[in-house]
Amino acid sequence: MNKRIIFHIPVQLDRNRASASQIRPLKMIAAFQNIGYEVDIVEGTAKKRQEQISVIKKNIRDGVKYDFVYSESSTMPTLLTESHHLPTHPCLDFGFFQFCKKNNIPIGLFYRDIHWCFVNKNKDWKQRVARHFYRYDLKKYKELVDVFFIPSMEMLPHVPFHFDGKVAALPPGGDKKETTHSKSDDYINILYVGGVGGNYDVEPLLEAVSRCPFAKLTLCCRPSDWEKVAVQLAPHLSENIRILHKQPEELPELYATADLFSLFFHADYWEFAVPFKLFEAVSYQVPLLAAEGTWCGKFVHENRIGFAIPHRTDELIKTLNQIHDNPAVLQDFRNNLHRLAPQHTWESRTRKVADELTKTANV
Numbered sequence: 001m002n003k004r005i006i007f008h009i010p011v012q013l014d015r016n017r018a019s020a021s022q023i024r025p026l027k028m029i030a031a032f033q034n035i036g037y038e039v040d041i042v043e044g045t046a047k048k049r050q051e052q053i054s055v056i057k058k059n060i061r062d063g064v065k066y067d068f069v070y071s072e073s074s075t076m077p078t079l080l081t082e083s084h085h086l087p088t089h090p091c092l093d094f095g096f097f098q099f100c101k102k103n104n105i106p107i108g109l110f111y112r113d114i115h116w117c118f119v120n121k122n123k124d125w126k127q128r129v130a131r132h133f134y135r136y137d138l139k140k141y142k143e144l145v146d147v148f149f150i151p152s153m154e155m156l157p158h159v160p161f162h163f164d165g166k167v168a169a170l171p172p173g174g175d176k177k178e179t180t181h182s183k184s185d186d187y188i189n190i191l192y193v194g195g196v197g198g199n200y201d202v203e204p205l206l207e208a209v210s211r212c213p214f215a216k217l218t219l220c221c222r223p224s225d226w227e228k229v230a231v232q233l234a235p236h237l238s239e240n241i242r243i244l245h246k247q248p249e250e251l252p253e254l255y256a257t258a259d260l261f262s263l264f265f266h267a268d269y270w271e272f273a274v275p276f277k278l279f280e281a282v283s284y285q286v287p288l289l290a291a292e293g294t295w296c297g298k299f300v301h302e303n304r305i306g307f308a309i310p311h312r313t314d315e316l317i318k319t320l321n322q323i324h325d326n327p328a329v330l331q332d333f334r335n336n337l338h339r340l341a342p343q344h345t346w347e348s349r350t351r352k353v354a355d356e357l358t359k360t361a362n363v
Contacts, residue, residue, distance in 0.1 A: 004064065005032060006056060006100070008042040008071040010049065010078045010093050021112065024172060024276065025072045031173070031346035035354070037067070042096070046082055046089040053096045060103050068106040068357035069097070071145075075113060077133030078140075087133070097144040106357040108147040110170055114158055118269060135160070146360045149353070152295050154272035168356050171274040173346035174283025181285075181334070182256045187240070188215040188323050191258035191286065193251060194277050196221050197229045199269050205262055206236035208316035213240065214324050217262075218254060220244045255284040259330055260323075262289045263296045266311035270294040279344050287333035289319075304336050 009025050025043075032039050040059075042052045060066065078094070079087040097107055116127075116134050138161040141148060148163045149170035150156060156167060190209060196202050202219065209217040223245045237243075246254065255261075261281035274295055281288055288306030290296040297308035309315045323329065342348075 002038050003036055003067055004038040004040065005067050006040050006042065006069040006105070007032065008069055008093070008096070009074070010043075010081045011074045011076075012044045012048075021075050024112075027173065027175075027346045028070070028072070028350060031350040032070070032353075035347050035350055037350075037354075040066070046092055050089070050092060053092070057096075057099060060099075060105075066100075066105050067354070068108060068361065069100050070353055070357070071097075071107065071109045073109065073112050073137065075115075077130055078137050079133050080130065094140045094144060097140070101144055104361075106146045106360045107144060108149055108353055108357045108360075109141055109145045110149040111141070111159070112151075113273075114155065115269070117158060117160065147353075147356045149356075151274040152272050154295055158272060166356060166360065168352070170349055170352060171344075172276045172279045173349040174279040174341065174344055176342070176345055176347075177283050177285075179283075179285045180256055183259075184257065186214070188212075188259050188320060188327075189257055190215060190217045190260045190262055190289070191220070191254055192217070192262040193220045193246075193254070193280075194275065196225050196233075199265065199267050199273075201265055201267070202262075203233060203236060204311065204313045204316060205264050206233055206241060207313045208320065209241055210236050210238040211313075211317055212320045212324075215240060215320050217241045218244060218258070220246050220251070220254060252284075255281070255286055258284075258286045260289045260306065261286045263294075264289050264291055264311065264316065265296075266291040266294060270296065282337060282341050282344055285334055285337040285341055287330050287337065289316075303340055305333050305340060 007029055013025060014022050015026065029039055029041065040056055042049050042056070074081050079090055082088060100107055116131060138159070142161060142163055145165060147166045147168060149168055150159070151169065151171050153169045192202065192205065194200060205217065209215050217240065219241065226243060226245070263275055263278060270291070271293065272295055278288070278296055278299070282305070288296070288300045290300045290306065290308045291311035292308050300306045301308040307319050309319050
């Protein structure tokens, strides 16, 4: 018998957008298919989701068996995901969850982020309204969801509700890659790919590299992101720092020449946040640079795949000098990454989802 599941997300997926919120669900869909599931997808505008839900409901009434529903939350409240951000379809998605629950189909939901809890709730009226809808999401999850997936268990104390069912960590994954490290010079080549500004404070990294003539930094971000911080960061730029704006398909060549991948950030948010790029770097088997006191730092330290150091410029300079004096340590980290990477693929994440929801179905 074919294995069949429902994948639900209350937004239109943009196959051309490089943000983690768009990439992750597409990777999970492909990974479910790769491990043998037929996937019926519910995504898009409310009108489109309504049509897809009608088809699936008919399938269920006609006797089609679904192993489980796996849903991913939006960065917006579920009821406000239309382009006009008005709750014009208040019963659509949660009504569908209720239908699945009545038909004994286990439901797992990945709760992407709680950035809304860290935003000044009095900043403007839109955010005050949105908070009520975020809390409504949590209320419905508590009523309808069997397994509540989050990026890390460290995030759970920050979620403002008590979930009675199973909670499980489901961080991002990585692709299976044939990796090659192309060392063409004697510099310590550091790579950073991602956002800049806000929680992504790259200033200590730039300052440290600009003071280490034996190190180079490649910082790759969106042009629009760089424009917002260019004036602020200009004093820290030097000849050994280059700013690039590359497309996803151009990143492999950057990873191939990197000796270190930087996730050297520290803020309250990073105590539980799991960046998408962490496991991308793991899949490319590039040693990592992270800050102590963060989820990334703990992961890097426990798996011995890089450096987890205090978030200070002087500490980073000291670490770069240590690497300069003993570059063999990077190869040790690469050896550990070679063993670790297969455990953190997207397929491994979907197997965990299937395992957790299958156990729920059998209770």
